Amino acid sequence: METFMTIVAGILLTIGTYLVLSRSLLRIILGLSIFSHGAHLMLLTMAGLKQGAAPLVGEQTGTYTDPLPQALILTSIVISFALTAFFLVLGYRTYVELGTDDMRELRGENDE
Amino acid sequence: MKFTDTILQTATRVLVMIILTYSIYILFAGHHNPGGGFIGGLVTSSALVLLAMAYDVRTVRQIIPFDFKRIGAFGVLVAVLTGTSALFFGEPFLFQVFAEVDLPLFGPRELATAVLFDLGVYFAVIGTTITIILSISEDQ
């Protein structure tokens, strides 16, 4: 199962990279968001997938799942949520101010 | 943007109340069960976004005349100050205590200071989410 999830994470990272390399700003933002999903999936997979009961005191089993990666992933998701939201606002402002979302048209020398 | 979708508007009036109630339940359930300040805040802001979609942003602004940036800042302030209050008792930063209290109406309940921290997170999440969404949708 871990191998499969690693491959899925790899596919997500590939898609993210592909989108980041495109010219449209919206695609770049989406690409980065998919890229971070790939990274989060990697974080969850690396710690080992479900091996035991939920890590609560009441559960009467021998093995428990490691709760730490889930805490980490939640934090990381919140952060990337905030970043994506900020980036979307920034992309929108760029579109409104400059009238384009094409990265090639944003190019130019500093003395504009 | 002005929608005049009667079905959506009528449904929203009922749904918003349900969503808001549920969000408060989630907020307080978070101490032992799935839930908590972050999720609760997101659910509350989803209710507000639904309002903004069904009516329009200006109406929502009139109904809820708060500056959401300040709500966010207030939330962070509450969260940090609850953590800091532990210092006055000589405990490490963010130390928490809990106690079993017999409340009228609710019966015996466990009260924990961590809930105050969660309340701060709740407001911080509402503040930032709504600020972001309004700043995109307000500008026509």
Add this chain to the structure above:
Amino acid sequence: MNNLVVFPILLPLLSGISMFFFRDRIRLQRKVAVNGLLATLAVSLILVGMIAQNGVQVLHIGGWEAPFGITLVADMFAALLLTTASIVSLACLIYAFHSTDEAREKFYTYPFLMLLVCGVNGSFLTGDLFNLFVFYEVMLIASYVLLSLGGSKIQLRETIKYIAINIVASMLFVIAIAYLYAVVGTLNMAHLSERVAEIGQDGVITTISLLFLLVFGLKASLFLYFWLPGSYSAPPPAIAAIFAALLTKVGIYSIIRMFTLVFYHHPEVTHTIMIWLAALTMILGAIGAIAHWDVKKILNYNVIVSVGFIVFGIGLSHADALSGALFYLLHDMIAKALIFILGGAMISIAGTHNLREISGLISHHPALGWLFFLVALALAGIPPLSGFVGKVMILQGGVEKQFYSVVVISLITSLMVLYSVMKIFINGFWGETILSEEEEKSTGRGILIPGSILAALIILLGIGADWAMVYVEQAVEVLVNPSIYINAVFTQP
């Protein structure tokens, strides 16, 4: 347990957040910001004193013992950086009062500056790898906002690039953390150090350490500096100064922390790679610095050269060179802030950042000119200014470890650095005075207070190097003996 450790994070955070409630009262915001930073400075100085007497100070947040909870660790290294960072940010803040326009001030410049400082201080103090990531993000989100405030074309464009690169870097950081967690099963730095030492740093862990070097290299602009010259020329001068002084230094701090505490077992692989990356960084940065005729670009490339030089000192894995690198790091934070403030003042007086159109500023602004001359000498490492001691120690270490070619490269690049800043001095301050005092775009008076504070520090740090070295050596003692750090984390309640 020592609750004082959390205050350098708490004070900027609280003062920054409270400013959201009086957005329109700018004078009050300024007072709160100055007081917040002064208090942070005071706490950092007290921490330096405590650590000098009682050793490493530890706080287990919420009373959860290491390695289960989040730990904040203040060793001498962190405390010295905290002190310097608070002085530098205070100077940049005072300069921001004069150089920031009112629209920006109303749009939360000061709160985000304070959040930036909070993130930087948090990164210095945390004893937990994942929290390092979180504090990086706090710092970066504040820097995104500061970079894009104002919304001109160049700012929007550079912010987009800066965010995109930093998101990719942060996600690589998460992936590196995931790999490390999969191998050793902990993220507390002291615990990591212990476990990596136990199982031996094999090929897998070395590879992971190189991934960390990549991530920190992106943040510190070690070789992967391509984003830096553009991004740092977009924001207003005070913001650029605080970026140049603090942001890349956090990356360097992380490299030092991780590669002295955790991944120190195979210096022949990791540290050698670091040294060659540093050499390339120095060469390419120096070429950029002499090639440009734009004041902002020249200064930005100077940031890159000094990053290369400090990392060279780290890569030598030699105690004296490490003391040199630490000393140079402290010097560089101050000097970079000062030269960016002065460069920003030049640009705002002349109204252009093209060096060919600036000339003869010294006739109306002697103080600005001579401060610039002073910091130019300090950057090149001329005694008795503060750059000298660090440079000599790193170079001696390089000679002892027989990296002669890199030593030669760093000597040549420091000459190139001197040339590039002297180019600004000669072209900008000497020559015919083109602008009369009425034609100037600003008075340039705002630099006097922050400029003289920082210049005084540069001179003091140069003359009083022996005195400062006592503290630096205490810091290095913890870095070369990880067991001191580990013991402090696990034995202190």
